Amino acid sequence: MAQEEELRRVAASRRAEKVPTVIVDDVHIVYKIYGAGAGRGSATSALSRMVRRKASPAISEVHAVRGISFTAYKGEAVGLIGSNGSGKSTTLAAVAGLLPTQSGSIYTDGQPSLLGVNAALMNDLTGERNVVLGCLAMGMSYAEVREKYQGIVDFSGINERGDFISLPMRTYSSGMAARLRFSIAAAKTHDVLLIDEALSTGDSAFQKRSEDRIRELRKEAGTVFLVSHNNKSIRDTCDRTIWLESGVIRADGPTEEIVAEYEKYMKSR
Numbered sequence: 001m002a003q004e005e006e007l008r009r010v011a012a013s014r015r016a017e018k019v020p021t022v023i024v025d026d027v028h029i030v031y032k033i034y035g036a037g038a039g040r041g042s043a044t045s046a047l048s049r050m051v052r053r054k055a056s057p058a059i060s061e062v063h064a065v066r067g068i069s070f071t072a073y074k075g076e077a078v079g080l081i082g083s084n085g086s087g088k089s090t091t092l093a094a095v096a097g098l099l100p101t102q103s104g105s106i107y108t109d110g111q112p113s114l115l116g117v118n119a120a121l122m123n124d125l126t127g128e129r130n131v132v133l134g135c136l137a138m139g140m141s142y143a144e145v146r147e148k149y150q151g152i153v154d155f156s157g158i159n160e161r162g163d164f165i166s167l168p169m170r171t172y173s174s175g176m177a178a179r180l181r182f183s184i185a186a187a188k189t190h191d192v193l194l195i196d197e198a199l200s201t202g203d204s205a206f207q208k209r210s211e212d213r214i215r216e217l218r219k220e221a222g223t224v225f226l227v228s229h230n231n232k233s234i235r236d237t238c239d240r241t242i243w244l245e246s247g248v249i250r251a252d253g254p255t256e257e258i259v260a261e262y263e264k265y266m267k268s269r
């Protein structure tokens with residue numbers, strides 16, 4: 001009897017426990033740049049290397065992320081802030097599995113999807129084709145794509161000023177392309193959704209819509225990471241924020257505290 005009670009107690013505490021979705025453990029990321037030595041590509045430097053019988057220029061390295069660790073949980077929206085070049089995009093790309101780590105490990109539960117400003121859409125295809133391809137690439141069936149299609153187009157607002165969805169993507173402004181990209185990615189419930197400044201390109205009406213959608217995605221139980229230089233977006237969408245500076249975590253905690261600290265730091269620079 002006592003044992004049964006004990007089991008029930010353990011089960012209850014398990015349910016209350018937070019479920020980790022992303023674990024980053026002492027990760028270092030180093031970019032290797034080949035042939036970046038002095039005089040790269042110039043004929044005279046190549047000739048002088050030949051004459052002096054020296055090897056081609058050494059590989060340069062950029063140590064972009066220097067030993068960061070954090071754990072994100074189901075239902076969390078985590079903001080990533082920090083000055084230019086602090087390692088935010090690099091961290092997201094590594095969590096998405098697109099960059100190898102030099103050392104340390106990254107564990108994710110489920111498939112992370114990176115929604116970057118550079119996410120691949122085909123410029124020569126129409127918006128419509130891109131929606132279909134994007135959905136299929138995210139693993140939807142044709143039936144699901146058909147079901148979601150109109151919702152994606154409506155959400156993007158691409159057709160508010162004429163029938164742009166049947167024109168090639170190269171006729172879109174960068175903001176329009178970013179809106180379509182976000183709308184496609186947001187049509188699916190992601191286990192781990194990584195957003196790199198996708199919101200900053202849209203106009204304010206679209207920004208508000210996408211922030212609402214991020215909150216919904218959060219409720220649908222995934223984990224959302226948001227990289228942004230817009231502190232208001234971070235405040236409105238994230239309850240936890242990680243502040244990166246020169247590839248290390250400077251602070252990690254409640255958004256309000258961390259963003260206030262960051263703003264003070266930026267003013268003092």
Ligand SMILES: Nc1ncnc2c1ncn2[C@@H]1O[C@H](COP(=O)(O)OP(=O)(O)OP(=O)(O)O)[C@@H](O)[C@H]1O
Binds near residue numbers: 033063082089
């Ligand atoms: N493809 C690359 N090859 C070499 N170095 C890179 C590459 N991408 C980024 N870096 C370097 O890695 C460091 C971190 O860059 P990262 O793009 O992660 O910064 P960020 O925090 O996203 O900056 P921003 O706010 O400007 O977007 C920088 O020093 C940058 O020069």
Ligand SMILES: [Mg+2]
Binds near residue numbers: 088089090
């Ligand atoms: Mg970046």
